[in-house]
Amino acid sequence: MTKCAIVTGAARGIGLATTDLFLKEGWQVAMLDRDGEELAKVAGERQNVLPVVRDVSNPQDVNAMVRETLDWSGRIDALVNNAGVAEFGPVADHDFTMWRRVMETNLDGVFLCTQACAEALKETRGAVLNIASISGLRASTLRVAYGTSKAAVIQLTKQFAAEFGEYGIRVNCVAPGPVKTKLSMAVHSPEIIKAYHDAIPLNRYGSEDELAQVIVFLCSEKASYVTGQIVAVDGGFESTGVGLP
Numbered sequence: 001m002t003k004c005a006i007v008t009g010a011a012r013g014i015g016l017a018t019t020d021l022f023l024k025e026g027w028q029v030a031m032l033d034r035d036g037e038e039l040a041k042v043a044g045e046r047q048n049v050l051p052v053v054r055d056v057s058n059p060q061d062v063n064a065m066v067r068e069t070l071d072w073s074g075r076i077d078a079l080v081n082n083a084g085v086a087e088f089g090p091v092a093d094h095d096f097t098m099w100r101r102v103m104e105t106n107l108d109g110v111f112l113c114t115q116a117c118a119e120a121l122k123e124t125r126g127a128v129l130n131i132a133s134i135s136g137l138r139a140s141t142l143r144v145a146y147g148t149s150k151a152a153v154i155q156l157t158k159q160f161a162a163e164f165g166e167y168g169i170r171v172n173c174v175a176p177g178p179v180k181t182k183l184s185m186a187v188h189s190p191e192i193i194k195a196y197h198d199a200i201p202l203n204r205y206g207s208e209d210e211l212a213q214v215i216v217f218l219c220s221e222k223a224s225y226v227t228g229q230i231v232a233v234d235g236g237f238e239s240t241g242v243g244l245p
């Protein structure tokens, strides 16, 4: 029996590295992304993957993703809610459209995908892994929408873990520190990059693979007694009180 993971936001960055590690460990992966062009390219270079061009914030898309995955693999053993967007700015610059854009993907998407996969995950006693951020653990300027959406993902993790435990479904959360991806490089100014280097005990950004190692571990049987946990994979940032601009 081959296990099947759904990874959202799988076309690049942390989602793509997570896909590759699942594949290396013998899983099949349904790669969901709304960027059809980038997804077709990376999925075409891999075996045992199903490219699913869908938007996590659209309920019809999410239901179709579950149907397409079950038609393909017959099972869902893990759901990695990784798709995310980041928009930074002072509170005054957060117009309501921007606020909603961030919430729709980062928060609504996690709720919709988890709800839609729940029945299939009960069958396998599977796992959900949500990607939050250190910005959801600690407040800093410029991140009122992003940080709030990620704090809500942390609470969603605990809510789902409490409710799904009786079905053997484990729900955990990884809170990444900074990783050089398209998402972070669009919002990290040189000032923010320097501040992270100074504030992180390991004095560097993480890599996509360093995140993937923890994500895949928490989805695996090796973590069979771990649920409702928030794991900061951040070079020690959260353990210090050093602030950011």
Ligand code: NAD
Pocket: 008, 009, 010, 011, 012, 013, 014, 015, 032, 033, 034, 035, 054, 055, 056, 057, 082, 083, 084, 085, 086, 104, 105, 109, 131, 132, 133, 134, 175, 176, 177, 178, 179, 180, 181, 182, 183, 184
């Ligand atoms: P990325 O931009 O490299 O990749 C994100 C992927 O998600 C893209 O392929 C994008 O097309 C897809 N996506 C975005 N919105 C979507 C939607 N509504 N439906 C379907 N697909 C969608 O980003 P990344 O840095 O790899 O980030 C992955 C996750 O990690 C995000 O949730 C992000 O908030 C979180 N995170 C990243 C960092 C960092 O420094 N890179 C730090 C903390 C948390």
